[in-house]
Amino acid sequence: MKLTILGGGGFRVPLVYGALLADRGEGRVTRVVLHDLDDSRLNAVARVLGEQAAAVPDAPEVTATTDLDEALRGADFVFSAIRVGGLEGRADDERVALAQGVLGQETVGAGGIAYGLRTVPVAVDIARRVAHLAPDAWVINFTNPAGLVTEAMSRHLGDRVIGICDSPVGLGRRIARVLGADPKEAWIDYVGLNHLGWVRGLRVAGRDELPRLLADPGLLGSFEEGKLFGVDWLRSLGAIPNEYLHYYYFNRETVQAYQQAEKTRGAFLADQQARFYEEMKRPGAAALSAWDRTRAEREATYMAENRESAGAGERDADDLSGGYEKVALALMRAIARDERTTLILNVRNQGTLSVLDADAVIEVPALVDANGAHPVSVAPLPEHATGLVCAVKGVEREVLAAAESGSRATAVKAFALHPLVDSVNVARRLVEGYTDVHPGLAYLR
Structure with missing residues (x-):
């Protein structure tokens, strides 16, 4: 193949x-x-x-x-x-927004x-x-x-x-591990959009073990999301959110931490990887060891500003291994060999979440075989999560409309409707700032 x-x-x-x-x-x-x-x-x-x-x-x-x-x-x-x-573009994205x-x-x-x-x-x-x-x-x-x-x-x-995304996989693995379960044997009830989802249950041998985790403050506070969000907030939600929801639930603190950081994440990675690629221009450089060293530093500093604002400390060693490549391989194997498996994937809704249309891409467990990925039926989200999912999906649709039409006004609308942008005037200034630094946005008129 x-x-x-x-x-x-x-x-x-x-x-x-x-x-x-x-x-x-x-x-x-x-x-x-x-x-x-x-x-x-x-x-x-x-x-x-x-x-x-x-x-x-x-x-x-x-x-x-x-x-x-x-x-x-x-x-x-x-x-x-x-x-x-490139990563320079990511750094510009961060800089314009933080300004x-x-x-x-x-x-x-x-x-x-x-x-x-x-x-x-x-x-x-x-x-x-x-x-x-x-x-x-x-x-x-x-x-x-x-x-x-x-x-x-x-x-x-x-x-x-x-x-595909490695965030739900890592989250499910951490929850299973802290509960003493084998992640391969656990069914993870995860629903939402990419970087905007919640684990609402984790079933092992037909039994939902998540209530046991939520009822035990010691267990709940012992892993990444417990440290990041805090035990009280997770128990209030009755679910374990994807780590990216920290940007929503603790937005003010996170923005402040990013503004005070010596470098944004994009700027850090741009500098770090530039050193790696420059080193690779030397014929005698040991490529694999240089890559391993750079990757270890990259993983250890992942979401560092969020953890600092939450007082969550350093990442656990077990959380530094990534995982998206394993999802990709499992997906390819399931399709190419017709090996039926279930993976958390980004697929078209097809009626899975009734509040969204059939073509909306969502992130849910999907059964994969030679015919592709088929979303598994899930229970409705609670109202607070439904509202956030619908709002962000609405923004995504405006982004798609702006990209198709080249409409600057539609781009402003996309920014202004996002829950984390608090003013239409801010949205206008963001579009101005981004079109100034990104030649790739010259199509917006």
Whole structure:
């Protein structure tokens, strides 16, 4: 099987290749094509992959190209992990938003809208080219904002595009671990949008163990989300929210922490990865060890401002392993081999949540087989969660409308309607600020 990775010069690509190296089953990926616009980044990542594969017999063949059509032709799976504007663009997203006193995180609030506005046109072009050049391929989208981008691509690819995220997987794993359960044996009742979801139950052998966790302050405060949100708030919710909901529930404190930080997350990663890619230009540099060292620092500092504002301390060592590459591999295996499994994915609603239309992309457990991913029926969300999901989905639809029409007024509307943007005038200034720094938003008129 041929896997094409878009954004193939991206820093986290070795995680995906590492998962492929561990797969020895029939029908596994045997050829990987890396595509990126930056040839030097492609070369750097290819060196890391070469060292990963050195001691592995029959490792998947790796080739690299800057020609998108060449990369797509004949693909069985297309993994999309592009970053339009690079990490410098992410840093600009954060800076412009914080100057207006609002959140600039890459998927949540003003920063997520700005990122979506410049990413959706590119993702739509990719979807059209996949439909033309590789109509039988399955697209796995990890490009952020993942739910929004998946929905944009689904308008051209239907259910052959599926979005993935490691946040729900990590959350379910942490809850199961603290309850003494095997995550592989647990059913996680998770519902929402990407980076806007809640675990409402965790069933082991038919029994919901979440009430036991909520009733025990010691257990509840012993893992990442308990430290981040606080025991009292989690017990009030009666659910465990995705960590990204900290930006909503504790917005004022988080914005203040970001404003006071020496560097924003985007600026930190831009500097850190620039050092890595620069080091990879030296012929004798040990590529894999340099990548491992850089990745460890990246993971340890994840959501550092949120944890600081909450007094949550350092991340646990067990939470530094990522996980999206395992979701991607499990998804590919289920489709290619018809190995039925259940994964938390970003898929079209198809009536799963009655408050949203059938084409709205949501994040829920889905049964996966050779015919793709099928959302599992879930109970309705409580009113507070429903309101937030509907509001954010409404914003996503305005982003899609602005990207399609090029309407600056619609872009302003998208910003102004977001729960974390508190004024129409702020929304106007955000659009002005973003169009000033992002050439990719010149289409807004």
